[in-house]
Amino acid sequence: MATSERRLTRRTFLKATGFSVAAAALSACVVAAPTAGDEAAPAAEQIELDYWYIWGGRGGDGQVAGCDLFTEHNPNITMHPLTAGAILDKTLAAYAAGDPPDLVDLILCAPLAARGALIAVDDYIESSTIVDLENYQSAHLEAVNWAGERWGLPANEGLGWLGLARNRNLVQAAGLDEDALPSDFEELHAWAGALEDIDDDGNVHTLGMDIRGILTYPDCWSVVMGKRYFDGEAFEYNFDSDEFAEALQIAKSFYDRVGAEKIAEFKAAQQGQAIPSAEAAGKVALFSGGSWTPGSLALNAAEGLKFGFSFVPDGAGEGKMPFFAGTHTAMILNGSENPDAAWQFLEFTSTDEYNRRVYDVSGFIMGTKSFIDSLDMSSLYPGLDFYTSGLSEGTRVWGIASDPNWYLAYSEFLALEEEVGFGRTDPGEGLQILQEKVTTELAKVLDA
Amino acid sequence: MTPPAKRFLTLLAFISPWILGFLGFFVYPLLLSLYYSFTEYNLLQPPKWVWLQNYSSLIEDTHYLNAVGNTIYFVVFSVPLGVLTAFLIAFLLNQQLRLRVLLRMIFYIPIVVPISATAILWMWIFNSNWGLLNNILALIGIQGPAWLGSPAWSKPSLIIMQLWLVGGSVLIFLAALQDVPRSLYDAAEVDGANALHRVWHVTIPMVTPAILFSLLTGLIAAFQTFANAWIMTDGGPVRSTEFYVLYLYDHGFRFFRMGYASAMAWILFGVVVVVTVLLFRTSARWVYYGGEG
Numbered sequence: 053m054a055t056s057e058r059r060l061t062r063r064t065f066l067k068a069t070g071f072s073v074a075a076a077a078l079s080a081c082v083v084a085a086p087t088a089g090d091e092a093a094p095a096a097e098q099i100e101l102d103y104w105y106i107w108g109g110r111g112g113d114g115q116v117a118g119c120d121l122f123t124e125h126n127p128n129i130t131m132h133p134l135t136a137g138a139i140l141d142k143t144l145a146a147y148a149a150g151d152p153p154d155l156v157d158l159i160l161c162a163p164l165a166a167r168g169a170l171i172a173v174d175d176y177i178e179s180s181t182i183v184d185l186e187n188y189q190s191a192h193l194e195a196v197n198w199a200g201e202r203w204g205l206p207a208n209e210g211l212g213w214l215g216l217a218r219n220r221n222l223v224q225a226a227g228l229d230e231d232a233l234p235s236d237f238e239e240l241h242a243w244a245g246a247l248e249d250i251d252d253d254g255n256v257h258t259l260g261m262d263i264r265g266i267l268t269y270p271d272c273w274s275v276v277m278g279k280r281y282f283d284g285e286a287f288e289y290n291f292d293s294d295e296f297a298e299a300l301q302i303a304k305s306f307y308d309r310v311g312a313e314k315i316a317e318f319k320a321a322q323q324g325q326a327i328p329s330a331e332a333a334g335k336v337a338l339f340s341g342g343s344w345t346p347g348s349l350a351l352n353a354a355e356g357l358k359f360g361f362s363f364v365p366d367g368a369g370e371g372k373m374p375f376f377a378g379t380h381t382a383m384i385l386n387g388s389e390n391p392d393a394a395w396q397f398l399e400f401t402s403t404d405e406y407n408r409r410v411y412d413v414s415g416f417i418m419g420t421k422s423f424i425d426s427l428d429m430s431s432l433y434p435g436l437d438f439y440t441s442g443l444s445e446g447t448r449v450w451g452i453a454s455d456p457n458w459y460l461a462y463s464e465f466l467a468l469e470e471e472v473g474f475g476r477t478d479p480g481e482g483l484q485i486l487q488e489k490v491t492t493e494l495a496k497v498l499d500a
Numbered sequence: 501m502t503p504p505a506k507r508f509l510t511l512l513a514f515i516s517p518w519i520l521g522f523l524g525f526f527v528y529p530l531l532l533s534l535y536y537s538f539t540e541y542n543l544l545q546p547p548k549w550v551w552l553q554n555y556s557s558l559i560e561d562t563h564y565l566n567a568v569g570n571t572i573y574f575v576v577f578s579v580p581l582g583v584l585t586a587f588l589i590a591f592l593l594n595q596q597l598r599l600r601v602l603l604r605m606i607f608y609i610p611i612v613v614p615i616s617a618t619a620i621l622w623m624w625i626f627n628s629n630w631g632l633l634n635n636i637l638a639l640i641g642i643q644g645p646a647w648l649g650s651p652a653w654s655k656p657s658l659i660i661m662q663l664w665l666v667g668g669s670v671l672i673f674l675a676a677l678q679d680v681p682r683s684l685y686d687a688a689e690v691d692g693a694n695a696l697h698r699v700w701h702v703t704i705p706m707v708t709p710a711i712l713f714s715l716l717t718g719l720i721a722a723f724q725t726f727a728n729a730w731i732m733t734d735g736g737p738v739r740s741t742e743f744y745v746l747y748l749y750d751h752g753f754r755f756f757r758m759g760y761a762s763a764m765a766w767i768l769f770g771v772v773v774v775v776t777v778l779l780f781r782t783s784a785r786w787v788y789y790g791g792e793g
Contacts, residue, residue: 141753148543148758167544167756253643255629316737317628317649335629460755467739474651474738493755500545 099129099393102153105208105380106139107414114414115157115208121409122400129393140459147385154388155397157380159452160195161203162284164383166456166497170203171384176395177202183402187420189443191377194451197284204383207401208410210419211343212439212446213378214272216240216365220358222247222258222337236365237302240338244309247337256314259336263306264319266376267340267364270465273299275376275450278368281461284454287494291465292487295368300472300479302367307473315473332357340364342378346435347415361438363446375446379419419443456497457490464489537763542756554763564764566739567747570655574725574743578659579718583711586666590673591703604674608667619731622661623648648733651740658728658741669714676710677703679790708787716779723772744768 105115112135119131136142139158146152147169164170173196177183183205185193192206216234223230226246234240244260251257266272270281270291279295282288290296307315318330330336332353341361349359363373382401384394400406404426407418417427417440429437443449455461464486471477501509512519537554539547558564593604610618625632626647634644645653684702693701704711726745729735735742735750744764752761 138753141749144543144753144756163756164544167542169544257629313646313649313737314628315649317646319649319736457755463750463754467736470736471738476738496540500542500548 097128099390100132101129101155101388101390101394101397102132102134103155103157103382103397104134104136104139104143104153105157106136108135108137110414111416112414114410114416117413118401118406118410119397121406122397125400126393126396129396131397143385147387150387152385152387154390154394155382155384157208157382159378159380160454160458161381161383162198162454162456163458164385165198165201165203167500169386171386171388171391172201172203173205173384173395173398174202176399180399182399187402187422189377189419189421189449189451191443191449191451192379192419194284194454195379195381196383197454198456204381205398205402206379206418206420207382207398208380208418209343209416210379211377211417212375212419212442213269213342214266214275214364214374214376215341215345215361215438215442216363217331217339217341217345217349217435218360218362219331219334219337220360221334221356223360226337230360233362234365235371236369237305237367240365241305241309244306244338248310250310254311254314256310256318257335259310259314259318259330260338261306261309262315262318262331262336262339263303264315265340266342268466268469269376270461271378271450271452272340272364272376273367273465274453275374275448276364276367278366278370278372278374278448280450280453281465282453282455287498289461289487289490289494291461291483291490296483297479299367300469300483303469304472304475304479312470312474316470343417343436343439346433346439349435350433359435361435363442366448370448372448373442373446375442375449377419377443377449377451379452457493460493461486461490533762533765536759537766539759541759541762543752543758544756547759550759554760555767557760558763558767563739563742564747567742567744570740570742571723571725571744573655574659575719575722577656578662578725579715579722581659582662582666582669582718583714585663586669586714587673587707587711589666590670590677591699593670593674594677604670607670610664611667615727616731618661618664619728622657622664623732626657649737651738654733654737654740658725658732661728661732662725669718672710672714673707676707680706705788706790709789712779712783712787716776719775719779720772723768723775 103115103119105112107115112133115135116133119133123129123131134153139156143152143156143158143164152169158164161170165172177185188206189210192210193202195206196202196204218230218233220230223243228243228246234243240261246260247258248256248260249258267276273296274281277295277299279290279293281290281296283290318336331339331341332349334354334357346359346361349357353359363375366372366374382398384391384398388394401418402420404420404423407420407423408426410416410418411423411427415433417423417436419440424440424443427440429440432440452458453461468477468482468486472479472482536547538549538551540550540553541547589607593600593607597603628634628644628646628649631644631647633647637644647653647657680703684706685698688698688702724745725743726749729741729743729746730749733741735746745768748761748764748768751757751764
């Protein structure tokens with residue numbers, strides 16, 4: 053049958069596709085015609101900065117608000133803030149792929165700085181009229197050091213990261229005196245014994261003292277025992293010291309109170325949660341926590357529960373008040389196309405105006421001296437003032453070790469503490485193996 | 501150009517987006533990871549060639565060998581148990597039950613729940629002090645273990661949780677069961693087979709392709725198990741749930757040892773290939789495809 057219909061053959065389809073692609077390519081090459089505005093006022097160069105950080109939710113909103121404020125002051129710089137979840141692995145992958153963000157917020161600088169991934173900021177700091185290093189807590193500045201240079205600035209959640217939290221309801225019910233808090237680990241054991249509630253079948257209804265939590269960080273045991281696990285000037289680890297063997301023995305003694313499996317299970321129950329649910333439910337009387345703990349408990353704890361915060365006992369027996377001043381740090385990645393603009397943002401994070409905006413939106417407190425002074429302490433979550441005043445009242449206040457193998461050291465020490473707690477490993481032997489492992493990795497870093 | 505050549509080029513043009521994606525996002529990274537496995541590479545600095553050092557270090561790494569043992573344990577128990585459970589559930593759902601459609605949906609729901617939510621739910625169930633499981637066991641006079649807190653029970657706990665996620669295999673078995681011809685059951689009945697005989701001699705042989713599929717996909721997934729342990733235990737207690745891929749991830753993306761992690765990945769790849777080939781080779785003896793003589 054004769055027909056005038058045109059059929060879509062394979063040839064015509066390919067032809068049409070080819071023409072379309074060519075047309076699209078050509079149109080992309082066309083130079084846009086200048087507009088009247090272009091002639092009248094040449095636009096300033098627009099700079100785009102990628103900034104990655106770990107927080108989602110309110111924490112992430114705070115970062116976005118801080119970035120918006122920065123752009124209000126610097127209209128030629130557009131910030132692209134991004135919550136990256138597992139921030140380290142994404143940053144490493146992006147860097148390896150040759151497309152790193154301009155700025156990233158991590159806990160410390162040394163792991164990236166030691167491997168050549170960061171831009172040193174000492175020259176920027178020196179010429180800055182905005183950044184005043186004296187305004188930072190000196191312990192917080194430890195987190196930006198590596199090999200005698202600074203690689204970023206403390207930028208978020210820089211406060212105290214170690215306190216002994218107590219469930220005041222349980223403490224008062226047990227008749228313990230809150231004016232005479234435990235000053236050493238023996239007294240802490242006595243308190244734990246008075247507070248714990250275990251039935252005849254071994255079920256733990258109330259755990260007296262949860263030795264896990266933030267205290268597990270090697271940085272925390274460092275300040276508690278008065279011995280740094282890593283010496284950033286001599287590039288040496290001290291895990292094979294008596295102090296760390298004793299720290300593990302102390303931890304084990306708390307495992308032994310209720311049985312290692314129960315302790316491990318409390319840890320499993322809190323896995324991945326900002327504040328352990330057992331603590332918020334009032335099932336743990338004493339536990340270690342950081343500056344995020346008071347706010348999290350205020351928002352999440354069972355109704356009617358009250359919490360108090362104090363210094364963790366001094367394990368060195370010197371009667372000191374140990375305080376771990378943790379922080380997050382913002383840093384500029386090597387490979388940023390606009391390091392000067394990135395520095396401008398870093399500089400801006402040091403201002404009270406930026407920290408106020410972040411605080412108003414997210415509740416994050418940056419422990420610069422002027423910003424702490426500007427806070428209305430009566431408006432803070434109950435107990436948070438301990439973490440602000442601890443920076444000045446603590447008598448042994450240390451920051452994060454400038455350890456290029458910080459992630460490995462933390463993870464392996466945590467696992468070792470558990471192995472010792474279960475009686476599977478001798479503290480001395482385990483620490484010796486850990487010492488060799490991190491020393492080997494350090495040698496690779498220094499060789500490179 | 502001859503017509504077959506033209507046809508081939510046309511075909512190539514149509515599938516070229518997939519080919520490009522396959523080469524760029526699969527083959528290239530695969531070969532690159534093989535190269536990295538012979539290097540000291542931290543992702544931030546250029547890789548340094550170290551020959552077989554990563555592979556030889558693995559043999560001496562006791563934590564790596566522990567991860568291998570944990571993974572083998574998980575594979576050996578979770579895969580057969582998963583296939584058996586899926587088959588039994590599908591078998592029951594294939595009967596003339598009331599609310600059959602609703603039940604099928606209920607068994608499938610866990611698959612669409614994000615693994616993080618499922619993990620947190622099971623952390624509560626397994627809690628030995630207040631959890632649902634031990635409370636039920638206590639009702640019948642059994643003192644439950646510490647589950648996730650116990651090195652002896654942590655892996656079985658994760659295996660039990662894995663059984664919660666058999667909904668996908670259940671669907672495949674259901675389809676296979678509904679494909680078994682009625683006439684075969686009738687013939688078996690005429691020959692005097694009782695219900696058990698009919699299941700053993702008719703149903704199971706007819707669903708062996710589905711069993712092979714479930715075994716294969718289950719094995720590959722079990723060798724790569726990661727998310728549940730990462731969320732629920734982070735490898736603990738005492739490294740008892742530190743599975744292969746968890747250990748690999750830590751070294752590659754947390755400890756700056758991508759070369760070492762790549763060596764691990766290639767060993768795992770080799771093992772999975774060998775196991776898959778062995779399973780396929782043996783399948784000729786026990787898998788029956790309809791229509792075969």
